[in-house]
Amino acid sequence: MFAYDSVILARMLTSMTLVFHIIFATIGVGVPLLISVAEYIGIRKRDPHYVLLARRWTRGFVIIVAVGVVTGTAIGLQLFLLWPTFMQIAGHVISLPLFMETFAFFFEAIFLGAYIYTWDRFKGRYTHWYLSLPVIIGGGMSAVFITSVNAFMNTPQGFTLVGRTITSVEPLKAIWNPATPSKVFHVLTSSYMTCGAVLAAITAFFILKYGNNKYYKKALKVTMIVTLIFSIFTAIAGDTSAKFLASYQPEKLAAAEWHFETEKGADLILFGKLTEDNEVKGAIHLPKLLSFLSFGDFNSEVIGLDRVDADLIPPLWIHYMFDLMVTLGAYSIMISMLFVLFMFWKKRDQYNKWLLRAIVINAPFAMLALEFGWIYAEVGRQPWIMRGYLRVAEGAVSSPYVHIAFAMFLILYVLLGTFVTVVLVRLYKKNPIQKEWEQRFPDTLFGGDQK
Amino acid sequence: MSYEILGLSALWFFLFAYLIIASIDFGAGFFAYYAKQTKKDHILNRLIARYLSPVWEITNVFFIFFYYGLAGFFPDAGYYYGSAMLIPGSIILVLIGIRGSFYAFENYGSRSSLLYTFLYGASGLLIPAAIATGLTISEGGFLREANGSVYLRYTELLTNPFSWAVVFLAIVSVLYISANFLTYYASKAGDEPAKKLLRSYALFWAAPQIIASLTAFIAISRQNPEHYNNMLNLWWMFGLSVLFFLIAVYLIYKEKRFGLSFICVMLQFFFALLGYGIAHMPYILYDQIQVAADATLPAMGTALLLAFGGGLLMLIPSLILVMRMFLFDAEYVKGKK
Numbered sequence: 001m002f003a004y005d006s007v008i009l010a011r012m013l014t015s016m017t018l019v020f021h022i023i024f025a026t027i028g029v030g031v032p033l034l035i036s037v038a039e040y041i042g043i044r045k046r047d048p049h050y051v052l053l054a055r056r057w058t059r060g061f062v063i064i065v066a067v068g069v070v071t072g073t074a075i076g077l078q079l080f081l082l083w084p085t086f087m088q089i090a091g092h093v094i095s096l097p098l099f100m101e102t103f104a105f106f107f108e109a110i111f112l113g114a115y116i117y118t119w120d121r122f123k124g125r126y127t128h129w130y131l132s133l134p135v136i137i138g139g140g141m142s143a144v145f146i147t148s149v150n151a152f153m154n155t156p157q158g159f160t161l162v163g164r165t166i167t168s169v170e171p172l173k174a175i176w177n178p179a180t181p182s183k184v185f186h187v188l189t190s191s192y193m194t195c196g197a198v199l200a201a202i203t204a205f206f207i208l209k210y211g212n213n214k215y216y217k218k219a220l221k222v223t224m225i226v227t228l229i230f231s232i233f234t235a236i237a238g239d240t241s242a243k244f245l246a247s248y249q250p251e252k253l254a255a256a257e258w259h260f261e262t263e264k265g266a267d268l269i270l271f272g273k274l275t276e277d278n279e280v281k282g283a284i285h286l287p288k289l290l291s292f293l294s295f296g297d298f299n300s301e302v303i304g305l306d307r308v309d310a311d312l313i314p315p316l317w318i319h320y321m322f323d324l325m326v327t328l329g330a331y332s333i334m335i336s337m338l339f340v341l342f343m344f345w346k347k348r349d350q351y352n353k354w355l356l357r358a359i360v361i362n363a364p365f366a367m368l369a370l371e372f373g374w375i376y377a378e379v380g381r382q383p384w385i386m387r388g389y390l391r392v393a394e395g396a397v398s399s400p401y402v403h404i405a406f407a408m409f410l411i412l413y414v415l416l417g418t419f420v421t422v423v424l425v426r427l428y429k430k431n432p433i434q435k436e437w438e439q440r441f442p443d444t445l446f447g448g449d450q451k
Numbered sequence: 452m453s454y455e456i457l458g459l460s461a462l463w464f465f466l467f468a469y470l471i472i473a474s475i476d477f478g479a480g481f482f483a484y485y486a487k488q489t490k491k492d493h494i495l496n497r498l499i500a501r502y503l504s505p506v507w508e509i510t511n512v513f514f515i516f517f518y519y520g521l522a523g524f525f526p527d528a529g530y531y532y533g534s535a536m537l538i539p540g541s542i543i544l545v546l547i548g549i550r551g552s553f554y555a556f557e558n559y560g561s562r563s564s565l566l567y568t569f570l571y572g573a574s575g576l577l578i579p580a581a582i583a584t585g586l587t588i589s590e591g592g593f594l595r596e597a598n599g600s601v602y603l604r605y606t607e608l609l610t611n612p613f614s615w616a617v618v619f620l621a622i623v624s625v626l627y628i629s630a631n632f633l634t635y636y637a638s639k640a641g642d643e644p645a646k647k648l649l650r651s652y653a654l655f656w657a658a659p660q661i662i663a664s665l666t667a668f669i670a671i672s673r674q675n676p677e678h679y680n681n682m683l684n685l686w687w688m689f690g691l692s693v694l695f696f697l698i699a700v701y702l703i704y705k706e707k708r709f710g711l712s713f714i715c716v717m718l719q720f721f722f723a724l725l726g727y728g729i730a731h732m733p734y735i736l737y738d739q740i741q742v743a744a745d746a747t748l749p750a751m752g753t754a755l756l757l758a759f760g761g762g763l764l765m766l767i768p769s770l771i772l773v774m775r776m777f778l779f780d781a782e783y784v785k786g787k788k
Contacts, residue, residue, distance in 0.1 A: 066555030091526030
């Protein structure tokens with residue numbers, strides 16, 4: 001009973017930290033790209049309005065990164081505190097990318113510090129912009145390394161285990177396990193997509209509130225194009241992931257797709273509800289599509305849950321997570337595509353109120369898609385913490401105090417979440433764009449029109 | 452030299468670097484709060500803000516390096532500490548969370564608040580106290596193994612004079628190291644009033660620092676006689692440490708060569724930590740984890756060392772770049788940029 005409780009609590013605490021951290025981590029990885037793009041366009045076109053955009057994004061970004069640093073430190077150490085047995089094995093086999101992730105983050109932090117304090121310090125036009133590149137690379141690389149650790153949990157390899165002793169390791173093989181390529185691809189593209197969506201939503205919100213002008217138009221154009229590009233890449237990455245799952249982790253795909261019987265030409269099941277006798281109701285069946293998505297062939301055989309041991313089947317509710325993730329991702333593609341289409345199709349106005357509202361909603365949707373995607377990825381690995389080797393229940397700490405730690409972190413996250421919101425809102429309210437515009441460009445009206 | 456000794460040396464280096472950098476950072480946070488509380492913030496806070504802003508995230512990374520490095524080179528140590536440290540570790544994390552965030556809120560946000568300053572000033576003193584628990588536990592006698600798991604003996608930890616001696620040493624050292632560095636930084640910035648104030652802090656904390664060091668040194672003799680005897684055999688290292696302490700205090704007192712004085716402070720801690728560390732061998736965690744016996748496999752050890760070397764090759768030039776831009780750029784230090 002006691003061991004069981006500490007397992008559940010350890011899972012709850014880890015989930016809570018991850019759900020909170022992912023928001024900040026994603027922004028930490030993705031937003032530098034948008035800042036850098038805006039600054040680059042500004043320098044290239046000699047248009048200081050884009051540079052102002054980059055500056056204003058950076059100010060909020062720094063605060064979010066600071067929270068990301070501390071939640072990242074938290075999850076890093078919590079892995080040891082809550083999953084000591086897992087980390088003992090993982091320490092032997094997969095500590096290399098953990099170590100390298102720290103270097104990558106270090107690199108990012110150093111150059112971010114340099115970037116935010118040196119806006120007007122250099123003579124060369126591009127010098128300051130160059131500083132943004134190591135920030136993007138550092139953030140991207142830390143995502144690559146940490147994702148490889150998560151990938152390892154799904155398809156562990158590169159070691160020999162005898163009892164509880166590891167007798168040989170190949171560190172690079174452990175990093176480059178079968179799950180790594182598709183997972184890294186998916187994580188990076190979805191980060192850039194989400195950050196594009198968030199910054200686009202903020203712009204659209206201001207257009208709805210204060211009316212449109214050239215400055216907002218520039219901001220929305222950049223962010224929506226980035227959103228479109230990376231929404232499409234995210235979908236491609238999702239497809240790559242499905243193909244990976246079909247070959248290497250079929251039970252995760254089968255559970256998410258409610259694919260019970262192994263068969264050729266398997267249908268794809270969308271939405272629907274599962275009855276108590278595992279009967280699918282009210283779902284849309286797309287004939288043979290699951291086979292196609294799994295192997296690129298409509299008649300290929302897809303392994304169903306009948307081939308999986310009963311106690312190794314992941315919870316079937318991950319189907320809802322999967323559907324939500326895909327639906328919200330599709331929404332992002334649709335909205336950004338519409339916007340870009342309207343940009344070229346002069347008859348339609350890409351700044352019409354309904355589209356702007358749809359863009360505002362896209363930000364929480366994209367963030368939720370990310371959360372649902374991670375819940376799917378993590379719960380879909382159950383009951384394993386290290387697939388095939390170690391179950392979650394065996395990896396957890398056995399301590400009577402996990403609930404105290406849980407309460408401490410809950411309070412911390414509520415506190416940080418509240419304060420970060422208040423501080424961000426106040427930051428932009430106190431120095432609104434209209435005011436900053438007047439100081440920087442006193443000759444023009446806000447937006448860029450001549451007075 | 453074998454890979455586990457190299458690995459251990461790398462870990463030791465991280466610990467030492469963290470000790471110095473984090474102490475400066477934590478102490479600066481506390482002094483910023485104290486100055487604000489005593490209405491002296493007009494003298495200090497500009498200087499402290501100029502130093503802290505670009506470096507605080509870097510500080511945190513050294514801590515992460517240390518525990519990932521420990522778990523990489525000595526996975527069993529990661530297991531023992533991980534199992535036992537749930538509550539102390541969570542406290543450290545919550546404090547780091549509060550400190551990092553409220554530092555950012557105060558400095559990158561739009562308004563300054565005494566509450567924010569208090570939160571990051573106070574948490575800065577508690578973090579080293581909590582982290583020091585890790586060193587305390589390494590002396591042995593605080594862990595209990597049962598049902599295939601490892602537990603921390605909380606009562607033993609909280610009632611043991613040795614653990615409180617370590618906590619006291621940690622807090623006092625933070626204030627001492629920080630005051631010394633900031634005195635040097637202020638003199639470099641040519642900020643006479645700040646230098647005067649900080650110099651008085653540095654002198655004030657010197658005596659408690661050496662008393663706390665000696666107390667902790669003696670307290671080890673009761674907690675772990677074997678370690679203590681090893682330390683006595685290395686008496687000359689601790690002698691050097693005390694010597695550098697005296698030189699540092701002398702220089703500060705005479706108000707000359709603050710740079711050299713801070714180097715002496717670093718050497719003081721360098722020799723004390725080195726002597727402590729060498730005497731700790733062959734154990735990482737007394738009785739349970741040994742350096743050679745519990746190291747990771749050679750393939751991983753080598754890979755980690757290569758990554759460490761490669762990482763340093765990349766980081767050191769970048770660090771030098773940033774330092775030249777901020778810490779040691781006279782114009783920036785003086786606030787002209």
